[in-house]
Amino acid sequence: ALAWILFGDEDAIVRIDMSEYMERHTVSRLVGAPPGYVGYEEGGQLTEAVRRRPYCIVLLDEIEKAHPEVHSILLQVLDDGRLTDSKGRTVDFTNTVIIATSNIGAEIIRDNLRLGPDALDYQALKARLLEELSRYFRPEFINRIDEIIVFQALTRDQIHEIVKLQLERVERRLKAQNITPKWTEALIDYLADRGYSPQFGARELRRIIQQEVEGLLARKLLAGEIAEGSVVEVDYDRARRELVARPLTPAASDPGVESPRDGSEGGDR
Numbered sequence: 001a002l003a004w005i006l007f008g009d010e011d012a013i014v015r016i017d018m019s020e021y022m023e024r025h026t027v028s029r030l031v032g033a034p035p036g037y038v039g040y041e042e043g044g045q046l047t048e049a050v051r052r053r054p055y056c057i058v059l060l061d062e063i064e065k066a067h068p069e070v071h072s073i074l075l076q077v078l079d080d081g082r083l084t085d086s087k088g089r090t091v092d093f094t095n096t097v098i099i100a101t102s103n104i105g106a107e108i109i110r111d112n113l114r115l116g117p118d119a120l121d122y123q124a125l126k127a128r129l130l131e132e133l134s135r136y137f138r139p140e141f142i143n144r145i146d147e148i149i150v151f152q153a154l155t156r157d158q159i160h161e162i163v164k165l166q167l168e169r170v171e172r173r174l175k176a177q178n179i180t181p182k183w184t185e186a187l188i189d190y191l192a193d194r195g196y197s198p199q200f201g202a203r204e205l206r207r208i209i210q211q212e213v214e215g216l217l218a219r220k221l222l223a224g225e226i227a228e229g230s231v232v233e234v235d236y237d238r239a240r241r242e243l244v245a246r247p248l249t250p251a252a253s254d255p256g257v258e259s260p261r262d263g264s265e266g267g268d269r
Contacts, residue, residue, distance in 0.1 A: 001165050003057050006097060010169070013057040014049040018066040027069050032086030047085035055095045063100040064136050071141050078144035100145075104136055105129040109150075126150045154202065159192045162202050166209050167191075174217070179226060181217075182233045187243065190236035212243055220245050 003012040020026065028034065032044035042048070050058065060066075060074075077083050081094040108128055129150055133142060142148075154162070167183050174181050191213075195205030213234060220226045231248040 002097075006057065007055050012053065012055060013059060014046070014053070015059045015061060016046060017061050018063045018070070019061075021066040021070045024067050024069050026067065027073055028086070030070065030073055031083065034086055043087070044085050047083055047089075047091045050093060050096060051085070051089070051091045054092055056097075058093075058096050058098045060098065060100040062103060064102045064104050068138075071137065075141060075144060078141075102133070105132040108132065122150070122152060154196065156192065159196045159202065160188055162205060163188050163191045163195065166205055167213070170209065170214060170217075174232075178228045180231045182231060182248070184233065184235040186236040186238065187213075187234055190243075216243050216245055220247075 001010075004010045006012070016030075021029065028037075028044075030044045030046040032042070032047060043051070046058070050056065063071075073083070077093050077098065081092065083091050083093065085091055105128070108125070126148075130148065133148070164183075167181075167188075171181050191205065191209065194212075195208045196202045197204070217226065217232070217234070220232075226232055226245070226247055233246045233248055235244050235246065236242075237244050
């Protein structure tokens, strides 16, 4: 969703799993292998991706798992907005948004969440987590980060908004096939309950929407139950505890269409 908001393209994101860079020698994978080594022509995973798509989000997932030498390489990006790859090319990072995620202090967060949102002191929690971060990262690395965000527990209204944003993605794909979906509040409530947990947040939401909502619609399309130009209501049936998709008739969705009455096509002449 953030890539769509910033760059108008959900694919404008480069995700790098930092757990793959735990060893010192893996630094070369970011900027490319040296000349004469296997993979030299392929370029670096980070530099090549940004060189090809300079307007993007760079997501460094679980950055605490990377080797300290990787953090040193990233210092140049965070400070100067550029990085030189193994072929001597300078890659410009000034149009990228760099986001690093970390699970440092996850136990502290979980302990605080058990107190409930009303008892949670956000500033005190952030201070404890910053102290924890300083044990993993050097001061010069932390000082180059513009903002450190501690995610607060989501409210129910916020979870509903996340569900609606995810459903908008499905809606765009369906409208490209000339199909208009209508989401009921019962469906949104169901997805909010299924896709969110205090421990893991809303990580599972997209997968649940793909499996249950998109899966249901795909089966209906393949069975010929949803035709091109249809308006489809997707609902959660609480009594049957299942999702249902109901195609609405064109006459019901288009007030300009009139149905003939009693076989007559017109009035008295």
